[in-house]
Amino acid sequence: MTLGIAVIGTGRMGADHVRRIDSVIGGARVAAVADLDLERAGAAAAGIEGCGVHTDPAAAMAAPGVDAVLIASSGPAHEAALLEAFARGLPVLCEKPLTPDPAGTLRVMEAERRLGRRLVTVGFMRRYDAEYQRLRLTLDQGELGRPLMLHCRHRNAKSPSFFTTEMLIRDSVVHEADATRWLLGQEITAVQVLRPRSTSYAPQGLGDPQLVLFETSGGVVVDVEIFVNCGFGYEVRCEAVCERGTASIGESGGLVTRAAGRAAHGIPQDFTIRFAGAYDREVQAWVDATRRGCVEGASTWDGYAAALVCEAGVRAQESGGRIEVELPERPSLYA
Template identity: 85%
Template sequence: MTLGIAVIGTGRMGADHVRRIETAVGGARVAAVADLDADRAAAVARGIKGCSVHTDPAAAMAAPGVDAVLIASSGPAHEAALLDAFARGLPVLCEKPLTPDPAGALRVMEAERRLGRRLVTVGFMRRYDAEYQDLQHTLRRGKLGRALMLHCRHRNAASPSFFTTEMLIRDSVVHEADATRWLLGQEITAVQVLRPRPSSYAPRDLGDPQLVLFETSGGAVVDVEIFVNCGFGYEVRCEAVCERGTASIGAGGGLVTRTTGRAGRAVPQDFTVRFAEAYDREVRAWVGAVRAGRAEGASAWDGYAAALVCEAGVRAQRSGERVEVRLPERPALYA
């Protein structure tokens, strides 16, 4: 069976996923696309045989040949699209965040629980990155002893015009929230945010950079430097400090040039370059799981947990205080 996918949202991420499904993922095709911008949706669908174009996500999901949904629209639109997909019994790959707020994520999770089966995979693509997978395997094997700290860097060359201080947490550090939980197998129990004087290159009213501190249920401490106007490129790094050594990823390999007294390598300019292979692996894994009738990857519970951490992070941004994260008991569906 070739899986027919409706892609909701055809902006930068959605368009990249359409290209990916059509050129790099076997056993799937783009059956429909939807975007509020009809011209943009039509441009993305151009040349794809049998792909219908819509401005309403519900219409795209109801289109002939649609077996599953990939949601790549903006975060505030995710909840409605997810609930519509549930009503149709369609499996979903939803780009992060599951929803921008814990209340919405809880509604999504409760709706999925009522169905009695998992339909959602949340698009935390770092779980599919080869370096992150190596780091997780190293930590889980235990040869370095217990992980004591994680040092994380998350840098972008420049932020888009609509980016806000709150989005530093909800749209960027959300990745580190999930990666911390996944790498360590521990929950985040508290968040604190330290705010240095903003960079002179940051847009007005954007408090960039910031240092975010996580405490975990296993006694680890995690620091995340989030700097979305660093100027030089896109960089994501992580170093685990353990009892008997350290392990680090993200230093970057590839071609090194030496000329006129200088040596260096290219720095990726955005996430679609740095994590291109991870996105490919993620979508391939999701397609394979859906075709096999199972669910895998980050769940709605993971999306809800990350949303709770981010909510605490935003409160910590505003207050300057340490804010505890109160996670309820994990439902049996997500055990």
């Protein structure tokens, strides 16, 4: 069964989710979209077979073939959309924050409890990042011992014009709040914020960077540098300091452990790991080209040239000398 999804909100995030469901991931289709801006909704749905276009989220959820809902509208619109999905018994993936304030989230939670079953998945996407998953696995395996501290860095090149000091916490550090809870399986029990002098590149009135400190129910201390105008790029790092070593992510593309006198990163044991993404992209690229009526990528000529090189290579292995490759002229079909 292919899952039919109603996407509520087709702004930047929502339109990206429509594209993702339609042409990146498997097993699902976009059955309907809704946006207050009908034109924007239509643009997102363009070219998707059987995808209804609506301004009313409820209408999109009621459209034929809708099995589940993805909410990517603005924060204040989430609560109504969630309750609507609950009324229809539809599973929901809701972008964070669930609602703009804890009171709204509490109402949603109580409504879900009245249903007696979970319908909501919150879009804390770091839980799906390959490095975060490896970090959690490393902590769970226990070889490094119990975690004692987390050192986190959360850096954006530049904040959007509407960013406020509060949003440093609510929009940015909220990811570290969830990641801390998810990595450690502990609740955060106290928060403190140290505020250095601001960078001269921050807009007037924005206190940036800040050092946010969490204490957890298990006695872990977490420091988070949040710096949304760091200038040089987007960087999310986390080092877990444990009793027998540390594990870091986010520095140059992989998890590094420090233990027993060595800093190390793993080497994959197999091409299926190293090139997993390459295989996915290869087949996706071929499918995409074929749907457009094109043939792209390595051609029969490329296969032939490689075969001739290998032939020469095998003769070179045998002879110990230098073997020339005799390549005919390239046919015009493969120019």
